Amino acid sequence: MESPLKNIPMDVQLELQDKFEKVSKLLNEESKLDPPNNPYRSKYKAQTILNEMKTLITYHMDDLASDDAERPRIHAMLGSVLLNLGVTSLDVEELSTGEEQLNNCIDTMEEFRLHPLCIIFVLNALNQLGILWSERDDPKRSLELLGLAEQTYKDFKADQQGASKAVSPYDLFSTSDKKDDGEENLEKTHTLTLYYLAQVYGTLGHTLKSALYCHNTLRRQLESKEFDPIDWALNSATLSQFFATHNGFKEARHHLAAAQLILDRHKETLDQQEESTEEKDAKLERLNHRSADVSRCWAKYGLNLLQMSQSRLVRLSNEDAPDGRIPPCVEDGSLTLRNLAVSSLISPDEVENLTFPSLELDVLETCVTDKPANVFEEARPIFLNAKDWLDKAKQYYTMENHASDAVEIMQDTSRLYQSLIFFEDDEDRQSKMHKRRIDILEEALGQLNPQFYLPICRQLWFELAETYTEMFEIKRQKMRSSDEGPTPHSLHKINQLVAKGVQHLNNFIQSLYAKGTKSLPEVIQEELVRPLLLAFFYLGKLYREFIVPDREVQLRNLNNSIDAYKFIVTYCDKHESAKNLMSAELGICREMLELLPLKLRRLSEA
Known part of the structure; x- marks a missing residue:
């Protein structure tokens, strides 16, 4: 609670408090009940009251001396009103008016932008302007504004050094003993700044920078305990995919383990809740859905690790480094996030310790390695772990209810076998794994109607043709290296594999025929030219x-x-x-x- 102002009569202060509370109720409660034919009714009412508040505050600002101790608070009160006017204008699609009000908010508080009474409003206004320019497809301008918000927060924290704490909008207008947590409000606002920065950096193609801001957003949400567990887990698992595809397997595994732990905790919470069957079923459905998505991310982690291991061993065998020396980061399988940081003009120190210290993740992390495989015995546990996660995902993504996702899971299972084959020296076992791939893909294809799932069928025809070809290559090599020469059975098997490959390729090609003809069109769709x-x-x-x-x-x-x-x-x-x-x-x-x-x-x- 702030003490009463001397420059504004008490009855006006009480009127401002009453109007502030009415605005809060209109925006936070009544606007949710506005009818579809008048969706902005409450927001327009709030704007009317806010303009009345603006008039009252401006009237009493005119006579303030430049050294008046109450100037920061009164400027903050006006800034708060201008911020709300700006946000509501954006909400009712009056974008130019909203932009003007937000800029006025910042200008009003420029002199006191690092003052505890003003900081929250300045940051919120900069955030809103950043979003506005992002929606206008000007990410560079958005980045400038959000970057200014980030720096302003840092300057405030450095300037305060633990002294005065930020004041919330409620405390600014209230004359009661009830107190809101301004510091919590400040930290939430800064977390939003980091979140928006992550999006803008991603739009600009600064992927690593975006990933770092995503991580910091997730970490701050954990620390504040202000997050939706399912959204948080999904975001953490999604971020893991970026790290895994840039050889940051330690970071990827950590983010997946964090996602899994948060989901496990959420399930325990749901199990203890006493709710109606319908409410609980809806929450469990959402949990099962997103748990399946995280399972798929775990599987992608394993697949990426196997594929990276294969690429690394190929590079080692080719010895394509200068002077025949293999860089240490390749030789020992260490991560290349630091290398990516340097190439992205980011300090390598920024990619260190991308962890969630508040979570105990050792048990979950030890279920699968983060190191590249060198031999079959090291590759197989990675394969089995990833396959287990895909089997879990299949429990939710069934062909009956989620055909497209179910097929993608089967394709990933096939790719896991394909990656494991690289580490297998025995030709018979290689053939058996290819046969398993064929069984998986043909099972998927057999359950799809090309009329409704043509793009997926095309993928499967192509993958099956490649798999039959790879299996044929093994059989042919085995026949050529045999001292006994080809047998009728081996020749029949080879011809059978070749015929299957030809059949699936022809199915793919014929699926591109011009409608009602048996010939290809003169011009093929751009994305299909190379596959064709x-x-x-x-x-x-x-x-x-x-x-x-x-x-x-x-x-x-x-x-x-x-x-x-x-x-x-x-x-x-x-x-x-x-x-x-x-x-x-x-x-x-x-x-x-x-x-x-x-x-x-x-x-x-x-």
């Missing part, structure tokens, strides 16, 4: 891999192969953008179109 041309590229290869004694069949397969390569070359010659997309494969296609006709002629003349 790759499908023809793989077809050209597979048609040459059939092992058949019948010369007519051989000739037909060679012609099919030539046609596939010819389609790629013709399309690329007509479309320069396609030529750029297929730069690595186009040279091979042209070479094949020189060699295969010669082979075809020799076979025809034999």
